[in-house]
Amino acid sequence: MGGSAALLSLLLLSAGATGAAAPQDLQSSCNAAKELTAADHPQLALDLIEKIRGPLDLQVKTPSIACEAERLDAVAALGAAQLKDQAKAGAKAAKEEPATGLPAGWDAFVKSWVIPLQSPVMAGLGMVAALLVLARLCVFIPGMPPAALPWKQHSLRLGRNFLFGGLLLILAAPIGITYTLSGIPGGTAAAWSPAASLAIWLGVGVAGAFALSLWMSSRLRVSIEARDSKGEVSEAATNRMVALLNELGGTRPRGLEIPRGTDVTALNDSLASASSSNKVLTALRAIVQLIFGAVPWRVSITEGPNDHLAVVITRNGWAAGAATITGDNAELFPAQPGASRSEDLHLDKMAAAFILTTIATRHQGFEGLCGATDWRSVGLQFIATTDFNDAEDRCRMLLARATDFDPKNLLAEVALQNKMHRRSTDPRELESYAEWLWKKQSELGQRGRNGKLASPEFASLLLRLRLTYLCVTLNLASSSAGYIIGAEPRAVAHELMKSLKAPSPDSEPLALQMRARAAVLCAAFDCPVTADEDFNTWQREGLESPAPYPAYSAACHYAREALRHEGSARAQAAAKAKDRLQYSFVDPELKAWASKDPELQRLAYLDPEFRAFLDSDVSQEVRTSLSIIVVDV
Known part of the structure; x- marks a missing residue:
């Protein structure tokens, strides 16, 4: 019935009926509109109702409310259908283009998480x-x-x-x-x-x-500020103190036989200058340090009149140490006959030693002091092995004073023993020195159950002791006819080469510098490592090096080789020794020692030409043709 009514209405519409419909026809048309709405055709239902009500101009004069209930239902259904279509279109667009759905997802995330968590997060x-x-x-x-x-x-x-x-x-x-x-x-x-x-x-x-x-x-962070005698900040003095502290406590171990300064490297990235020529930058740096506590240690150095230096060290705002260093302190700066007083004063180096030892009492990583705790001992040893290393008498006196201040300063003790006995030609003195070196390296070379050194802080010093022991042993064997190289030196040579092949992290820089010279030296002891490929490489580097000290070791190597041969073989080895000595004689100390060296003197006794070479001076042409950086002993 509903379908026929709808069909009748459609026929009326198609016929173009415009007049008012009979009551029974009106009800049938309203039912038809209702059926169209129910059949999901709300727009057709609205069109039908408009036809029933007549033209628009007649409705203006006489408003019609025919099929009003059906019209409202159709309008509502039409709106719902439109919303449904929009939702489908949006879902399809989001599926085809995911990026277009991101804003909606972000809005949902903000509503669900950001807004609820905003207050707790801020709190x-x-x-x-x-x-x-x-x-x-x-x-x-x-x-x-x-x-x-x-x-x-x-x-x-x-x-x-x-x-x-x-x-x-x-x-x-x-x-x-x-x-x-x-x-x-x-x-x-x-x-x-x-x-x-x-x-x-x-x-x-x-x-x-x-x-x-x-x-x-x-934290291990140090800020340094130096002021002149007028109380003004001196950027030059501050930078010099930073450089000295870095040299004393922040550089690799130096000196193959004699320790230069200390073996401490803990300060290599811990120093900062508190002063700057830029006042704004200085103020900003001070504010940052105050807020964040970036530098716990602060050092203030004030220069006074008449060779006077005051050093104050604070940690986290509280005094950690203070010292006054004066040039007229005969205990620190003993007078040297014939020397100017001002030349002997190194107040800044003593101040650097005071700062280093004060910080060392509170931090790990300063084991390279090798037992030293007295700043005066560290400072004197630093001065002796850097500024007065070539002034033998002055160097010995300062080192002796350093060991007086601190008998546990092994660096000063080893340097003093070397200065006292290393260049001796007396067999009894050499034997006594060799025994001391053997005993000391045995103490420091003890290993724990894990096979590692019991005292790893002495690793660099142990390398020096073993190298020096082998050098002294060879000199002793050359100067004493009754001395025979036994198992102990061979064992030391073996341990030295093993340590150089796999050094500890702290001693690695020194080991790299020592390898070539030690390989040339250890060849005389016929230890098992001489068959190692690395050993052969290091030995070849040492024999070919133009640097004075490796060249001198190579000359002694060829001198020992010449003593094992006769005739043309000896002459060839002696010629190689003379060639190496040409390079080493650029250093005046080595030139002076060559005329006394027991190993070279044995060859000179058998070879007159070699004797004449040692007694002659190196030609000026050779001296000027060599541009060599002298390597530390």
Whole structure:
């Protein structure tokens, strides 16, 4: 019936009926419109109702409300259909072009997560900032960091643990506090009351702040500022002190036989100048250091009149050490006959030694002092082995004074023993010195159960002792007819080459410098490593090196080879020795020692031409043709 009514209405529409319909026809048309709406044709239903109501101009004069209920239903259905179509179109577009759906997804994410978490996150960041400020303030507590902790042995590990542990606790505390304040979801009973939970999380945050302050206060960072006698900041003096401290405590071990300064390298990236010609930059740097505590150690050096130097060291704002160094202190600067007083004064180097030893009492990484704790001893040894290394008498006196101040300063002791006995030709003196070297290297070369050195801080010094011991042993064998090289020197040569092949990290720079010379030397002891490929490479480098000291070792090698042959073979070896000596004689000290060297003198006794060569001077042409950097002994 509904279908026929709809069909009738459509026929009426197609016939173009415009007049008012009979009541029975009107009801049938309204039912037809209703059926069209139900059949998902609301637009057709509206068109039918408009036809029933007549033209628009007649409706203006006489408004018609025919089929009003059906019209409203059709309008509602049409709106719903349009919305449905729009939704389908949007879904299809989002599926075809995912990027167009991103804004909607982002909006949903913001509504679901960002807005609800905004307040807690901001509160958490505020708590983190407050805890960081608390950590900075804790640095100024007297005695920070506590001396009860083993900083001297484990400062690097402790600092790292306190840094990461403190940051973790500082970040965890705001999360715990926020979670407690928001309540526990799920309806489960809390183990503690909210007040107790807040107290616990607050304690966690304070503990994290204190742990972070331990890291801040224990960092190895040093700021240096030097002032002249007028009280004004001297950038030149500050930079000089930074350079001296870096030389004394931040460079690789120097000196193949005699330690130059110390073997400390801990300060290689820890020094900073507190002064600058740019006042704005200086002020900004001071503000940053104050806020973040970037530099716990501060050194102030003031130059006074009449060779006077005052050094004040603070750590985290509290005094850590102070010293006054004066030029008229005869204990530190003993007078030298015939020398100008001003030439002997090295106040800045003594100040650098004071700073280094003061910092060393609180930090790991200064084992390269090799037992030294007295700054006067370290300073005198530094001066003796750098400024007065070629002035034998002055050097010995300063080194003797250094060992007087600190008998445990092994660097000063080894340097003094070398200066006293290394160039001796007396068999008894050489034998006594060799025994001392053997005993000392045996003490320092003891190994633990893991096969490593029991005292790794002496690794560089041990290399020097073993190299010197082998040199002295060869001199002793050449100067004493009754001395025979036994198992002990061969064992030392073997250990030396093993250490040079696999050096410890601290001694590696010195080992690299020593390899070529040591390989040439160890060839005389016929130790097992002479068959090693690396050994042969190092030996070849040593025999061909134009540097004075390796060239001198090569000359002694060829002199020993000449003694094992006769005739033309000896002459060829002697010629090679003379060729190497041409290079080594560029150094006046080696030229003077060659005329006394027991190894060379044995060959000179058998070879008159070689004797004449040692007695002659090197030609000026050879001297001027060589442009060589002299290698440290």
